[in-house]
Amino acid sequence: MLSDGSRQILSFLLPGDIVSAAPFFDVRPHCLVEAITDVRYRNIKRAEFRTALFTNRDLFERLLKTWTKETLRADQLIVDLGRRTADERIARLILNLAERLSERGMVQSATMEIDFPLRQHHIADATGLTPVHVSKVLTEFRRSGLINISDRALTIVDPVAFRRVAQMR
Amino acid sequence: MLSDGSRQILSFLLPGDIVSAAPFFDVRPHCLVEAITDVRYRNIKRAEFRTALFTNRDLFERLLKTWTKETLRADQLIVDLGRRTADERIARLILNLAERLSERGMVQSATMEIDFPLRQHHIADATGLTPVHVSKVLTEFRRSGLINISDRALTIVDPVAFRRVAQMR
């Protein structure tokens, strides 16, 4: 959150994600977490986990791998916010979510449909845009037959063209 | 680098910095490194370092602390690119550099002057702006007596006002 009331969303957490690897090593929380859907979560004791990390090499490797992915995605987001257009940012956000859901088997493979509980203002806050502009872009995406959103579900109608818009091959 | 030739700078490395913590745990390099100044560097053998990390708890803690800071700065950059104006981005970039240099004792404390080898196109690529606009903003900063740049050195003339522009208290 910024002092002027605007906010920037850093990431969307999906089932199985940890909020962030950083808090294991730094006491100060540096961001807020908010639930969009119903959520099941568990707390981890920092001290215990750190000891476990040091004793259990496999755990250690897996945490660091997760953190590496986190870092990679953050860097990608920096590039997106710094150098991409509104269309690209929104399309990439959607495709990234779809990809991560796909890894979890959460895509109807027949229809390329995913749960999509995000409101447009979430998309806006994640892409550095305004809700109004997000609405216009999404409407345009729909009009050109790229995607469809209705009833908290999103379908990628034309994956090839949509990936082209997102500059993702 | 993007396909259209534009690029996004993720961070500036100062003396003593590691390029990134991520490569220790992931083989694929995910970004490029370029030197602006003359540089002294050393290579670290991934495998060796990983073993050392697991045997030497202090090293382990220190790497993770470094990585935590990296993560924090990346997240801050995301906020800056997503939600801040050109003036704010540029001022924050400069103040962040000054702060990091200060930790290294690399600020002339009398004059608040730092080495500043960056070209305007570096600032542009780090802030998601164009060199032309960077020039205009810097000229305006100078004109209002906030900073001064000449001869590869930058002086923060009015720290209080400048921090206000950067929205940093």
Add this chain to the structure above:
DNA sequence: CGCAAGGTTGAAGCGCATCAATGTAAGTGG
């Protein structure tokens, strides 16, 4: 000298923000 890289400046244009009106659907209390 001639050239390349960087910086400055102004004019014009575009992408997104802002503002405002309208619509819609779900929830709430009378």
Add this chain to the structure above:
DNA sequence: CCACTTACATTGATGCGCTTCAACCTTGCG
């Protein structure tokens, strides 16, 4: 059941911040 509210989405008009383009200037360098 209906008035009312609240949250969200859509749409159009207008404006602004930054980009783009282009000309010109400076500096360093082979």
